[in-house]
Amino acid sequence: MNENKKLVLIDGHSILFRAFYGLPDLTTSKGQHTNAILGFLNILYKILDEEKPDYLAVAFDTHHPTFRNEMFDEYKGTRKPMPDELREQVPVMKELLKAMNISVIEKPGFEADDILGTLATKAEKEGYQVSLVSGDRDLLQLASDKIKVRIPKTKQTGTEIEDYFANDVMEKYNVTPKQFIDMKGLMGDKSDNIPGVPGVGEKTAQKLIVEYKSIENLYEHIDELKPGKITNALMENKELAFLSKKLATICTDCDLMFNIEEAALKDIYNENVYILFKNLEFKSLLARFQSVEINRSLNIEENFKVIDNLGEAERIFNLIYSEISSGNKKPVGIHMLIDNGELLGVSLCFGEKDVYVILRHGLITEDFLTDRVENIVKNKIGLAVIGLKEQLKYIKVTEDDSVFDNAIAAYLLNPLTDTYNYDDIARDYLGMTVPSQVDLLGKSKLKDAMENNPKEFGLFAGYNAYVAYAAASKLKDKLIETDMLKLYEEIERPLIFTLYDMEIRGIRVNKEALKEYGDQLEVGILSLEKQIYELVGETFNINSPKQLGVILFEKLRLPFAKKTKTGYSTAADVLEKLQGEHPVISMILEYRQLTKLKSTYADGLASYIREDGRIHGKFNQTIAATGRISSTDPNLQNIPIKMELGRKIRKVFIPEDDYVFLDADYSQIELRVLAHLSGDERLINAYNEAKDIHRITASEVFHTPFEEVTPLQRSNAKAVNFGIIYGISSFGLGQDLNITRKEAERYIEKYFETYPKIKEYLDGLVAKAKKDGYSTTLFGRRRPIPELTSSNFMQRSFGERVAMNSPIQGTAADIIKIAMNRVNRRLKDSNMRSRLILQVHDELLVEAHKDEVEEVMKIMTEEMQGAAKLKVPLETEVKIGNNWYEAK
């Protein structure tokens, strides 16, 4: 009977615990912790894949006021309560298991161990093959010929499982599974509140049990033992030893009503599980559901209609235009289907049941579609989209038209997530689970999908319009609730158009000069490479930190300062300290510099130059948690400037003929923002006197007359000023200045003595963020800081630094965004040829026509300085040049 049936029993809490400590702290976009659940599922799936069991059950302890934690318990001898980040995951895990139709066994008065022991033994007797899965070695006492104890280990490379049948236990520990109980009786287990015999540890216990087989037999022969401390302890604690053995024994015949047939596996991959995974944002696990027809039951999909003939298309647009008279004020959800800059069609939604996908086909031309869409706004009907900037090429609207961008709104409401696609917005604001683009189309291009996968393509298009339509009002309400509507309407929404303009304009690059620059680098690289190989005596890949580490710290035996997770650190700050030790170090540093410039800048930028001789990078508005803009494809915000060699690359960025570059940057905008926000009179006065701020800080902090401040004092003060903005920590400052933590602490102390209001302000920021759960900028932009509630010191400290930094960095970001919008608008409104083309956080670059230079300089200065009225002046410096090098 049951010979070929497999039963898997899982120790729920112990696996959750293992998973919790084995994985980094993962959370959903809403801040729900998920690492333990994910780790549990990874182990569960591995076991399901490997064993393909017929039956599976998970046992949980019913009451857990405290919980085992080996790491702390064994060393400290105290129990540590379950961290909140783990506690909140337990009920979710149980819910998930129930959704998977997996038996969850918890009986008041029984520990999970005893449930597992009883069921395993019962199943064994009935002939099942049994696997017991636990993170705890305690269960080894249950191993037999038919009961396999499986202990998963979370390693970097994935999950590995150690398997123990009875003979494996014997092989590894020289004791039988039953004798494991005796061992534990002697050595005890703090985490399980088993006292054991004082002074007897694992080694002694193992030795004694190997020799005497059991505690009973040991005490029968106690007089044979050599006299000594251990023997004394054994004799004095005989009762304790027997009690401990009893406590260590897992019950195998508990009075438990559970029929193994109840644990039969069925329908693990169902829609409920899929939805839970989606909510937990376990994107990688969703792949397991591919073969399952799920969430197609959503009835909105049934209303999606695909149209490819002109008459029908005309009818739809007319239907939309007629909405004006019907008094329907809801914006029309719209999504332009674009692949590689080509318009494939448009999807529209103007009611729960009115979702249309109109394909560009035959008489439905690109012009037809863009005209008809433009007509919607000209008829004063609002639009709602997800990601306006990416669609502006075909949605011909201006700032004055009514268009609501759900993606931007969602970013403001939670800037911590990485994507704001229709499925994300549906999940977060409609409480709906809809298939994502990858679910529907995989990695295929939109155009290919349209041809080969028309049904799924239609769904993708339809969902985009539907979600844009349905979520808009909810997002707008949330913006009002969170006092961010003004931020959205007055800063972010206009910025969409500003950034679009900048992307279209691009920046001109001298292709030949860039090539020449790269060739020069190549010469230097080859020469350095040769010299390095000669010095070291062998060739190797200098770009591989791993190989370089072996050469420097093993072959050359240089002292290594830092280690990374994977080996020796060869970072620049480490190598710089080694410069005196070996001539090869300087060469490696120079080699690194050159290869970086070659690969990222010389070669990297060249591949982005388009037909028009310009680079059209992207400016991303929904990436940075603080509200900054980011730049990609390529990143034009990290073009070298600090080192002369790298700085030279700026000479290849040139204005169009008859134009020049005007580059304006704010002077220490973040420190000025800090002065304003903190209201510290001393700092405000310093800025109103308009003197060298770092020097003033040095003078005041080090009690030195302004004129006598040494360069070292000034640069130290500068580092402290930076530190303040970053959310000061003595460790970080020490690292930066290469001084001890203690010395750094003194600097900080002195700084706060000098500027007491700043200390008060920063403390207040942390307190407020802890209370609210988020930080706020001068213009109301929020950044949630879930780390502030972490029980982990490191994470909490990080949260505190973020609480200090985000309002400062974020307010500066708000200000320059205002300036960008205004500069862009004024240049356009006055019909000037000059145009804004770049933003680098505190700097704006305008490609200005020669005839307009004076006027543009005035506009830039006015708008940048006037972007916000602070208690200190916002100073700017404008420079002119025939390339970006000259203009900085």
Place this chain on the structure above:
DNA sequence: CACGTCACG
């Protein structure tokens, strides 16, 4: 695809 490294503010 994660990691180390390094470019910028």
Place this chain on the structure above:
DNA sequence: ACGTACGTGACGTGT
């Protein structure tokens, strides 16, 4: 005792 400065993006290596 813990082990970091804040915010980004791109490249090359190695699994």
